Amino acid sequence: MKTSERKNPDVAPDNFRFVSLGEGGDVDFDEVIVGLQQTPKSVSPKFLYDARGSELFNAICTTEAYYPTRTERGIYESQAAAIAAEVGPEATIIEFGPGDMSKIRLLLEQLRPQQYIGVDVSAAQLEDAGPVLAADFPWLEVLAICGDFGPSRVLEQYLPNDAKRVAFFPGSTIGNFDPDFAQQFLKGLRDMLGTNGAAIVGVDLQKPAAVLETAYNDPQGYTRAFNLNLLTRLNRELGADFDERRFRHKAYYNEQLGRVEMHLVSVIEQQVRIGGQTVRFQPGETIHTENSWKYTRDGFAQLALNADLRVLRFFTDEHSWFGVFVLAVE
Numbered sequence: 185m186k187t188s189e190r191k192n193p194d195v196a197p198d199n200f201r202f203v204s205l206g207e208g209g210d211v212d213f214d215e216v217i218v219g220l221q222q223t224p225k226s227v228s229p230k231f232l233y234d235a236r237g238s239e240l241f242n243a244i245c246t247t248e249a250y251y252p253t254r255t256e257r258g259i260y261e262s263q264a265a266a267i268a269a270e271v272g273p274e275a276t277i278i279e280f281g282p283g284d285m286s287k288i289r290l291l292l293e294q295l296r297p298q299q300y301i302g303v304d305v306s307a308a309q310l311e312d313a314g315p316v317l318a319a320d321f322p323w324l325e326v327l328a329i330c331g332d333f334g335p336s337r338v339l340e341q342y343l344p345n346d347a348k349r350v351a352f353f354p355g356s357t358i359g360n361f362d363p364d365f366a367q368q369f370l371k372g373l374r375d376m377l378g379t380n381g382a383a384i385v386g387v388d389l390q391k392p393a394a395v396l397e398t399a400y401n402d403p404q405g406y407t408r409a410f411n412l413n414l415l416t417r418l419n420r421e422l423g424a425d426f427d428e429r430r431f432r433h434k435a436y437y438n439e440q441l442g443r444v445e446m447h448l449v450s451v452i453e454q455q456v457r458i459g460g461q462t463v464r465f466q467p468g469e470t471i472h473t474e475n476s477w478k479y480t481r482d483g484f485a486q487l488a489l490n491a492d493l494r495v496l497r498f499f500t501d502e503h504s505w506f507g508v509f510v511l512a513v514e
Contacts (some may be wrong), residue, residue, distance in 0.1 A: 197314040198324065199318045200326045202311060202328045203328070203330070204329075205331030205338055207266070211417065211422055212229050216228075219267075220471070235309075235446070237410060242284055242339075244406045247406060249403060250402055251399055252355070252505055253355070255501050256508065257286075259380075259508050260290035263508070264290060264293075266296050267497070269383070271384070273297070274347060274348070274471075275297045275348040280353050280357070281353070284313045285314070287352075288302075289355045291384075292324065295453070298325065300342070301328075303485070310329075325420075333485055349377045349378060351373050351385075357474065359476045359479070370490075377513055383510070383511040387509060389500070389504060389506060389507050391478070391505050396478070399444075400444050401435055405432065422459050430450060430451050431450055434448075441477075444478070448471040450468065452465075489514070
């Protein structure tokens with residue numbers, strides 16, 4: 185199985201194309217201000233992923249503490265043929281939030297799609313990883329689209345009508361959505377996929393709180409830096425004056441809700457200027473930056489069914505820590 189990754193070629197291969205939808209790459213001032221003026225304060229997790237944030241997230245994925253990446257990869261490595269048997273060849277694969285495109289590599293030789301489309305908010309990652317993927321798989325048409333990931337009318341124009349559509353949504357990114365929005369997202373996928381479409385979705389499963397909290401508080405400090413980098417980005421792109429030294433990273437498992445919560449905690453009473461607005465913080469007040477919902481196998485299967493998607497196959501690891509669902513349009 186071909187999984188090696190080379191440096192970005194000097195000239196993009198003929199089978200690679202990059203498209204920017206003119207959305208998703210920049211921080212939206214109005215959206216940030218609305219979130220910071222709410223009680224409790226929040227900022228969308230999509231803004232964590234500038235170039236530096238993406239680098240830090242990739243570093244998180246290499247740590248011993250962060251089990252999801254290696255566990256999910258292990259499932260793809262061992263079950264690629266079985267997954268491909270459910271999906272079938274010659275499809276168009278649409279991956280949402282591909283990052284460095286390393287996970288789809290584990291499936292391509294078995295899936296043998298005619299086209300791969302990666303949709304991400306990070307143009308830098310797409311322009312770096314996309315040409316390498318195309319060079320390593322010269323038989324594959326690779327299209328990188330920069331924009332907010334998810335099904336949309338804008339995206340539809342780039343999807344061929346003459347091939348089976350298969351959504352690939354790994355990394356338990358579905359867990360960053362609250363369950364109601366996750367169901368809406370899956371309904372959008374169902375509409376985009378059409379009557380014979382399928383989806384491969386990675387889902388982090390419920391497990392002991394100690395395992396979860398260690399994963400989001402890695403000893404190397406990458407997650408802390410990843411979270412605090414959001415403030416650096418707001419300073420750079422919106423002219424804010426956050427001082428990272430006045431905030432600390434906090435991540436914990438909210439067992440009642442079944443989700444890991446990530447926050448930035450103000451350590452003192454302070455005020456921050458951002459785009460002509462003043463945002464005040466009390467000591468201990470937080471900016472809620474991310475949720476990661478954890479599902480049971482049956483719970484996610486029901487969520488998918490509510491979106492008219494049924495489970496074809498379910499794959500997991502020896503500890504039942506992570507699940508890969510192959511879904512079909514109901």
